[in-house]
Amino acid sequence: MRASTFLTSTFFAATALAHGNIVSPPVRQAGAVTQQVCGAQAVSALTTDITGPLENVASNGSPDCNIFLCKGIQFEDNQNNVQEFAAGEQVDFAAEIPIPHEGPxxxxxxxxxxxxxxxxxxxxxxxxxxxxxxxxxxxNTQFSVTMPTDLGTQCQQPGECALQWFWFGTNAQQTYEDCVDFVMTA
Known part of the structure; x- marks a missing residue:
């Protein structure tokens, strides 16, 4: 009985935290540089509940930590995760949305x-x-985007551009965001 109650409580607690995030392609993850720039409390919120809203992330107040730009997660923690896309390429996305909140x-x-x-x-x-x-x-959980063909010389250097998934739950008044770092290839 206790094990069942514990598992049920643990499952409920884990799912109660969840709202939504992108699982593919690979998105930015918080690391040591993010902790240095945004603080340990922000990194704890970002890693404890990767699907949580931006409103749950409290930074240390540094002007270099913009929670509303890639969740404040720094590019330097993600340099080995830069994707390469070509103009006109179709990029498939997969999202998890355990707790939906209607909005744009x-x-x-x-x-x-x-x-x-x-x-x-x-x-x-x-x-x-x-x-x-x-x-x-x-x-809502499986969709594709087509990479632009008119970027010119933009987005050719790592850290210059990202694909940003941005969702705002209107009634919940909660913002969700993930960034995929990329470069455009020839």
């Missing part, structure tokens, strides 16, 4: 130096992860 979502190319979008979103959902649905549409 998009995937965009972001200029990391300025935290601005490069062009238009590659995919947009006016209504994403609607908790009122009995089952989420497949395109």
């Amino acid at each position: 979502c998009n995937v965009s190319v972001v200029d990391l130096a300025t935290n601005t979008l490069v062009g238009q979103p590659l995919i947009s959902f006016a209504s994403y992860a609607d908790e009122a649905l009995a089952q989420l549409p497949l395109n």
Whole structure:
């Protein structure tokens, strides 16, 4: 009886933390540089619940830690995780959404130096992860984007650009974000 109660409680606690994240392609992960820039409390929040909203991440107040840019996770912790994409290439995404919160979502190319979008979103959902649905549409957890063909010389250096998955749960007032570092190849 105790083991059953413990397992049930552990399962409930683990799923109660979860909201949503990208599982493929590989996204930024917090490490030593993120801890140095954003603080141990931020890294603890980012690693304890990788699916949690940005509103749950408290930084140390450093101006170099922007929680709303790739969750504050620093590129230097992810230099070995840079993906290579070609113009016009289709990139498949997989997301986990254990606890849906309806709201808009998009995937965009972001200029990391300025935290601005490069062009238009590659995919947009006016209504994403609607908790009122009995089952989420497949395109909420499995979708593809086509890499832009008009980036010119942008996004050719590691650390310059990322694909940013950005989702805002309107009723929950919670923001979810993941970044895929990439370079454009010839």
